[in-house]
Amino acid sequence: LELACNPDDSIAILVSAGDPFTGVDDKNPKSKNRKGRSTKKLIAVNQGLLCAEDDLGFMTKPPILDSSRRASWYLLVYPSDKEIRYELALPNKLDPQRVLCGWAERIILDPIKFDEVVTPKNSDKKSESEEVADVEITVSRKA
Numbered sequence: 001l002e003l004a005c006n007p008d009d010s011i012a013i014l015v016s017a018g019d020p021f022t023g024v025d026d027k028n029p030k031s032k033n034r035k036g037r038s039t040k041k042l043i044a045v046n047q048g049l050l051c052a053e054d055d056l057g058f059m060t061k062p063p064i065l066d067s068s069r070r071a072s073w074y075l076l077v078y079p080s081d082k083e084i085r086y087e088l089a090l091p092n093k094l095d096p097q098r099v100l101c102g103w104a105e106r107i108i109l110d111p112i113k114f115d116e117v118v119t120p121k122n123s124d125k126k127s128e129s130e131e132v133a134d135v136e137i138t139v140s141r142k143a
Contacts, residue, residue: 003072011071012042013088016100018076023085025108029076031100040094042072046104047092074100083111 003012016035021027049071077086086109093102 005070009070011073013073013075014042015075015077018078018086020078020080022076022078023087023108023111028101028103029078029087029089029106030095031074031076032078034098035094035100036098039091039100040098043091043094045069046072046090081114083113085111 003014005012017032019030019032021029023029049069071090073088073090075086076089077084079085088107088109089100089103090105091100091102092104093100095101
């Protein structure tokens with residue numbers, strides 16, 4: 001799985017396409033695509049982080065000790081015709097088709113609206129203010 005982690009490796013963020021309920025506060029979104037065994041393991045860790053008991057039987061959040069105790073969040077993204085909706089969500093459930101469908105916590109982010117249509121300009125008719133310097137980017141393999 002491709003993921004980004006914070007410096008102490010206690011939180012990871014993965015990216016997934018969401019369904020039309022992504023970024024909608026009063027709905028329950030799902031991931032667009034099925035997930036595999038690695039995601040199932042991440043959800044088991046998330047559930048353990050949320051449902052641990054202390055020595056007296058009280059529910060508590062255990063300390064993050066290593067990457068196997070990492071909270072794994074998903075950045076769900078859904079592009080519609082008018083906007084891109086997205087949210088950070090902490091999954092705690094897969095449905096029988098292995099689609100993310102349950103969330104311990106959701107952080108709804110403001111959508112990116114498509115306020116206007118951007119059309120390419122005719123490159124033969126550039127004004128002085130539209131002149132753009134050529135940029136060259138070299139890509140090479142790491143040794």
